[in-house]
Amino acid sequence: MFVFHDFDLTWRSPKFSVIIYSAIPFLCWVRERREVLLVAFELNPDPGFLSKQALVIRRDIIHMLGQAGSGHTGGSLSMTDLITALYFAELKHDPARPNWPDRDRFLLSKGHGAPALYAILARTGYFSVEILSTLRQHGSMLQGHPDMNKTPGIECSTGSLGQGLSMACGMAVAARLRESDPAYRVYTLLGDGELNEGQVWEAAMSAAHYGLDNLCAMVDYNGLQIDGETCKVMNLEPLADKWKAFGWNVISINGHDVNEILSAFGRARLTARQPTVILAKTVKGKGVSFIENQAGWHGIAPKPDEVKKALEELR
Amino acid sequence: MTEKIATREAYGQALAELGNQHPDIVVLDADLSCSTKTNTFAKKFPARFFNMGVAEQNMIGWSAGLAASGYVPFASSFAVFATARAFDQLRNSVALSRLNVKIAASHAGLSVGPDGASHQAIEDIALTRLLPNFTVVVPADGPQAGLATKAVYAHQGPVYLRLGRPQVENISKDLSFTIGQAQILRSGSDAAIIACGTMVHEACRAAEFLARDNISVRVVNMHTIKPLDTEAVLAAARETRVLITAEEHSIIGGLGSAVAETLAEAGIGIPFKRVGVNDCFGESGKPDELFRKFGLDADNIVRQVKGLL
Ligand SMILES: Cc1ncc(C[n+]2csc(CCOP(=O)(O)OP(=O)(O)O)c2C)c(N)n1
Ligand SMILES: [Mg+2]
Numbered sequence: 355m356f357v358f359h360d361f362d363l364t365w366r367s368p369k370f371s372v373i374i375y376s377a378i379p380f381l382c383w384v385r386e387r388r389e390v391l392l393v394a395f396e397l398n399p400d401p402g403f404l405s406k407q408a409l410v411i412r413r414d415i416i417h418m419l420g421q422a423g424s425g426h427t428g429g430s431l432s433m434t435d436l437i438t439a440l441y442f443a444e445l446k447h448d449p450a451r452p453n454w455p456d457r458d459r460f461l462l463s464k465g466h467g468a469p470a471l472y473a474i475l476a477r478t479g480y481f482s483v484e485i486l487s488t489l490r491q492h493g494s495m496l497q498g499h500p501d502m503n504k505t506p507g508i509e510c511s512t513g514s515l516g517q518g519l520s521m522a523c524g525m526a527v528a529a530r531l532r533e534s535d536p537a538y539r540v541y542t543l544l545g546d547g548e549l550n551e552g553q554v555w556e557a558a559m560s561a562a563h564y565g566l567d568n569l570c571a572m573v574d575y576n577g578l579q580i581d582g583e584t585c586k587v588m589n590l591e592p593l594a595d596k597w598k599a600f601g602w603n604v605i606s607i608n609g610h611d612v613n614e615i616l617s618a619f620g621r622a623r624l625t626a627r628q629p630t631v632i633l634a635k636t637v638k639g640k641g642v643s644f645i646e647n648q649a650g651w652h653g654i655a656p657k658p659d660e661v662k663k664a665l666e667e668l669r
Numbered sequence: 670m671t672e673k674i675a676t677r678e679a680y681g682q683a684l685a686e687l688g689n690q691h692p693d694i695v696v697l698d699a700d701l702s703c704s705t706k707t708n709t710f711a712k713k714f715p716a717r718f719f720n721m722g723v724a725e726q727n728m729i730g731w732s733a734g735l736a737a738s739g740y741v742p743f744a745s746s747f748a749v750f751a752t753a754r755a756f757d758q759l760r761n762s763v764a765l766s767r768l769n770v771k772i773a774a775s776h777a778g779l780s781v782g783p784d785g786a787s788h789q790a791i792e793d794i795a796l797t798r799l800l801p802n803f804t805v806v807v808p809a810d811g812p813q814a815g816l817a818t819k820a821v822y823a824h825q826g827p828v829y830l831r832l833g834r835p836q837v838e839n840i841s842k843d844l845s846f847t848i849g850q851a852q853i854l855r856s857g858s859d860a861a862i863i864a865c866g867t868m869v870h871e872a873c874r875a876a877e878f879l880a881r882d883n884i885s886v887r888v889v890n891m892h893t894i895k896p897l898d899t900e901a902v903l904a905a906a907r908e909t910r911v912l913i914t915a916e917e918h919s920i921i922g923g924l925g926s927a928v929a930e931t932l933a934e935a936g937i938g939i940p941f942k943r944v945g946v947n948d949c950f951g952e953s954g955k956p957d958e959l960f961r962k963f964g965l966d967a968d969n970i971v972r973q974v975k976g977l978l
Contacts, residue, residue, distance in 0.1 A: 502737070510762070514757055517758060520762070523730070523734060524742075527719065527734075528734065528740055553758070556722075559724070
């Protein structure tokens with residue numbers, strides 16, 4: 355009944371697979387029907403650990419984009435702390451089994467943030483870190499925008515903005531349909547410019563209508579889109595009120611503060627009968643002074659000297 | 670069986686039957702379940718029916734998410750809205766990932782009638798045929814629509830199932846149905862008419878008229894536009910003298926185009942004419958009035974065949 359992607363299984367480097375083969379008996383009875391042992395990624399909510407990981411991811415992003423010579427720098431850096439916390443401290447997932455039916459899902463609705471997601475997937479063990487340097491190259495599994503049939507760990511193909519939340523709804527409602535199987539949660543990340551798309555609000559309406567409380571959307575609220583500041587291109591305000599009016603549980607946080615991010619995930623998990631949106635205030639280009647808050651850095655990659663300068667800052 | 674039944678009606682019944690055997694079927698609609706006939710399924714399986722309200726793009730996205738989670742979603746609306754309105758969603762959320770989403774759209778073509786041009790899809794076959802990974806099925810009558818619904822469920826991958834509003838004559842003769850395999854409803858050697866959907870009936874009528882003038886006509890029911898049964902096209906071209914396509918769709922991009930492409934690439938030169946909506950929009954009227962005005966009727970097919978012979 356479940357779709358299994360035909361990935362080549364040779365890509366995985368066990369070096370980076372932090373996997374616990376748990377034989378914990380009290381969990382086994384829950385999964386009687388699956389003869390498999392419970393295997394999942396070991397989560398670590400330690401803030402020090404997470405900020406170290408975020409730094410690694412940011413360095414990866416700069417390396418990858420520099421190597422690729424094209425891609426989206428600003429939006430990848432602004433989302434880094436959010437998805438680092440998600441993958442290392444919140445998501446129930448197993449890099450060794452990207453299609454594990456009970457896994458939590460993450461969908462990158464703002465598909466242009468792919469470099470950040472690829473770095474996370476490599477650093478959590480979905481594939482080898484060496485592959486990151488092939489980003490955007492012909493023949494690479496790392497396409498310019500996420501492709502679920504090419505990259506293990508990618509839940510859906512995105513790139514056309516505004517479509518991820520609808521797909522996340524479909525996955526969230528599927529979890530409910532599975533009846534006796536353990537429920538999973540669905541997370542998705544949208545850009546604030548992306549919220550201009552009407553489909554986002556169709557999806558928002560439907561998620562609240564169906565009470566999808568296993569759905570958690572995050573907005574990378576960096577105030578910039580391609581043509582400039584969101585307030586000038588297309589004003590979103592009052593954004594929290596909009597989501598509230600659409601029936602969502604709204605949590606506003608600083609999207610670079612690990613503790614705030616983790617506590618928001620916790621509150622989202624405890625919210626019943628309502629989807630949650632985390633409005634995460636971020637700085638586009640976060641971590642690299644000359645990239646921060648520059649609309650011009652949306653869709654360009656750092657040149658070799660800029661890579662060097664950026665890496666000096668990311669220590 | 671002579672009872673007339675609309676293809677959408679047969680779809681609704683087949684879907685409700687399939688729902689019994691297959692718990693992985695889920696159905697989505699965009700506030701048109703009474704017209705698309707998904708309401709039968711909705712009544713029987715309320716937990717597996719999701720009304721999206723008037724939001725076709727979101728409906729396709731939900732379907733993609735459900736398909737990625739192992740379910741087999743059937744998403745229904747009017748053909749105009751399910752394809753043109755949600756085209757980027759069909760492309761990027763469904764086709765690109767080869768997700769197992771079934772778009773079953775009713776009210777295709779001019780036979781929508783009085784609602785007029787805004788509601789008469791004449792480009793939906795072209796739009797869906799264009800998308801990689803998509804299969805496009807256009808059943809000719811009720812019984813065939815029922816069989817097609819089951820075949821579409823069994824097929825792995827995205828499918829566009831084109832359904833109509835009006836009750837139509839049973840002309841597929843309850844022949845077995847296989848996606849991609851055309852049906853020869855009538856044999857003949859002077860001319861061949863390759864038709865789909867409602868136009869299969871008109872093609873059969875035209876063949877009868879022509880028989881009175883001793884013109885023998887092969888009628889091919891091309892119920893699958895993609896993948897096209899090119900063997901059937903080439904056989905018709907080789908074994909008859911003139912070829913006509915007939916569809917309740919624009920002559921651009923649909924069945925006629927698919928057949929023309931096949932003929933041209935096979936290097937077959939044969940007198941050929943596409944009967945369909947001639948690069949214009951429809952209008953309000955009764956279906957038969959519109960068919961007459963836009964040349965989607967047996968009389969026009971007869972004229973075209975005679976013109977070519
Ligand atoms: C439907 C669609 N229209 C346009 C684009 C081109 N595009 C890519 S990113 C972007 C701006 C997005 O801004 P935002 O969502 O705020 O992203 P972030 O600031 O997080 O990078 C646009 C218009 C697209 N990818 N999809
Ligand atoms: Mg932004």
